[in-house]
Amino acid sequence: MAETVADSVKLIATSPCAGLLPLSIGTMTASEEPPAALTSIAAYRGQEDALSEMLKTAHGMGWPKPGRTTGKEGARALWFGQGQALLVGPAPDPGLARHAALTDQSDAWAMVRLSGAGSQAVLARLTPLDLRRGSFKRGHTARTEIAHMMGSLTRLGEEAFLILVFRSMAATLAHDLEAAMQAVAARTRL
Amino acid sequence: MRIDCPCCGSRDIREFTYKGDALALERPDPDAGDAVWNDYVHNRDNPAGPTRELWYHEMGCAAWLVVTRDTVSHEIKAVELASAAKGDVA
Numbered sequence: 001m002a003e004t005v006a007d008s009v010k011l012i013a014t015s016p017c018a019g020l021l022p023l024s025i026g027t028m029t030a031s032e033e034p035p036a037a038l039t040s041i042a043a044y045r046g047q048e049d050a051l052s053e054m055l056k057t058a059h060g061m062g063w064p065k066p067g068r069t070t071g072k073e074g075a076r077a078l079w080f081g082q083g084q085a086l087l088v089g090p091a092p093d094p095g096l097a098r099h100a101a102l103t104d105q106s107d108a109w110a111m112v113r114l115s116g117a118g119s120q121a122v123l124a125r126l127t128p129l130d131l132r133r134g135s136f137k138r139g140h141t142a143r144t145e146i147a148h149m150m151g152s153l154t155r156l157g158e159e160a161f162l163i164l165v166f167r168s169m170a171a172t173l174a175h176d177l178e179a180a181m182q183a184v185a186a187r188t189r190l
Numbered sequence: 191m192r193i194d195c196p197c198c199g200s201r202d203i204r205e206f207t208y209k210g211d212a213l214a215l216e217r218p219d220p221d222a223g224d225a226v227w228n229d230y231v232h233n234r235d236n237p238a239g240p241t242r243e244l245w246y247h248e249m250g251c252a253a254w255l256v257v258t259r260d261t262v263s264h265e266i267k268a269v270e271l272a273s274a275a276k277g278d279v280a
C-alpha cells in the first residue's frame with residue numbers, strides 16, 4: 001500500500017505554555033505546571049454527599065466547599081464554580097461517574113505557578129480579587145478575572161499561586177505576567 | 191461598586207454582567223395571551239429607587255443573582271441566588 005500523508009507526518013505534543021515560560025524576573029518566577037489530567041466534576045442533584053465519599057475513597061480528598069481546595073500537591077480538587085470542582089492530577093476513578101458529570105479538560109487550560117517574594121503584588125496588578133492573607137489564605141481558591149480573562153486563582157503558599165486560564169489565552173497570560181513582574185521588580189529596585 | 195455574591199463573597203463589579211429587571215424570572219403562562227406576553231417581553235418600568243435586577247457572576251461562580259439595588263444611590267440592599275429566588279432557574 002502506498003504511503004499516506006498520515007504515515008509521514010509526525011505530530012509532537014506541546015504544552016500550553018511551551019516557548020512562553022519559565023520566566024524569572026527579580027525574585028519572582030512564573031513556570032508552567034507539569035502536565036496533569038484535568039477533569040471537571042459536577043455533582044448530580046442530591047448526590048453531593050455520595051460524591052464526596054467516593055472522592056475520598058478513590059482519590060483521598062473530599063469535595064471542596066466554595067472557594068476552597070482539597071487534596072495536596074499532585075492530586076488536588078479545586079472548587080471551580082457553582083456545584084463544580086476541577087480534579088487536578090489523577091485520572092478520575094470511573095466510579096465518580098455514578099454521582100457526577102465528568103468532563104475531561106486536560107490540555108484545555110494553561111496552568112501556571114507564580115512564586116517568589118512579590119508574587120502577590122504582581123497578581124494585585126492583574127486581578128480585582130482581594131488577595132490579602134486575611135481573606136485569601138493558603139488553600140483558598142477563586143474564579144475571578146485575571147488580566148481581563150476568566151480564570152482560576154489558588155494560593156499555594158505565602159508567595160506561591162496557581163493560575164489557570166483557557167489554553168488559547170496562554171500567550172496573553174505570559175505577556176501580562178511578564179509586564180507585571182517587571183513593574184514590581186522595578187519598584188523593588190527603587 | 192461591589193456585589194456580595196452569596197457563593198463567592200464580596201466581589202468587584204468587573205466580575206459581573208448586567209441582564210435587566212428580575213421580571214424576567216416571572217415568565218407568563220404560554221396561554222396568557224398577547225397583551226401579557228407583550229408586556230413581559232417589551233415593557234419595563236424605569237424607577238428612581240429600589241429595583242430587583244438580574245446580574246450574572248460571569249467571571250466568578252457563574253451564578254445568576256437577584257440584586258436589589260437603589261438606582262438613585264446605587265446602594266445594594268440584598269443579593270440572592272436566582273435559583274433560590276425562583277425554584278430552579280438556571
Ligand SMILES: [Zn+2]
Nearest residue numbers: 195198247251
Ligand atoms: Zn459568585
